[in-house]
Amino acid sequence: MNIDTIKNGYVIDHITSGNAMKIYDLLELGTLNCQVAIITNAKSKKMKVKDIIKVGKLIELDMDKLAYIDPNITINVVKNDKIIDKKNLILPEKLVNVCKCNNPRCITSTEKELDQIFILTDKSTNTYRCMYCESKLK
Numbered sequence: 006m007n008i009d010t011i012k013n014g015y016v017i018d019h020i021t022s023g024n025a026m027k028i029y030d031l032l033e034l035g036t037l038n039c040q041v042a043i044i045t046n047a048k049s050k051k052m053k054v055k056d057i058i059k060v061g062k063l064i065e066l067d068m069d070k071l072a073y074i075d076p077n078i079t080i081n082v083v084k085n086d087k088i089i090d091k092k093n094l095i096l097p098e099k100l101v102n103v104c105k106c107n108n109p110r111c112i113t114s115t116e117k118e119l120d121q122i123f124i125l126t127d128k129s130t131n132t133y134r135c136m137y138c139e140s141k142l143k
């Protein structure tokens with residue numbers, strides 16, 4: 006897989022196969038006024054198959070959302086046809102307004118103005134819990 010199609014932008018690589026569309030939706034890549042290419046089930050030495058997303062513009066990427074969906078992603082930053090940086094993701098300690106609490110008795114289901122906040126409580130299992138009711142994020 007080469008990256009010549011992008012002059013400036015990102016190649017989001019090593020996405021677990023099947024996660025590309027989740028990323029596309031959560032990062033609202035469909036609203037961008039630039040080229041976005043999604044490659045699913047690309048061959049990978051490391052992972053057998055993987056998904057790749059190419060974004061043809063150096064937009065502000067929400068690393069927390071990316072890490073939440075798939076912490077094993079690599080982000081290649083492309084400038085003037087060259088990869089100038091490779092970023093690995095780290096799971097954020099806190100997710101703010103990335104996902105909603107599913108507990109119907111949680112205060113956030115009635116107090117709509119509250120931020121949805123989840124705290125990383127267990128790094129070995131990537132477990133997040135709601136800050137208000139401690140419900141586990143699935």
Ligand SMILES: [Zn+2]
Binds near residue numbers: 106108112136138140
């Ligand atoms: Zn909650």
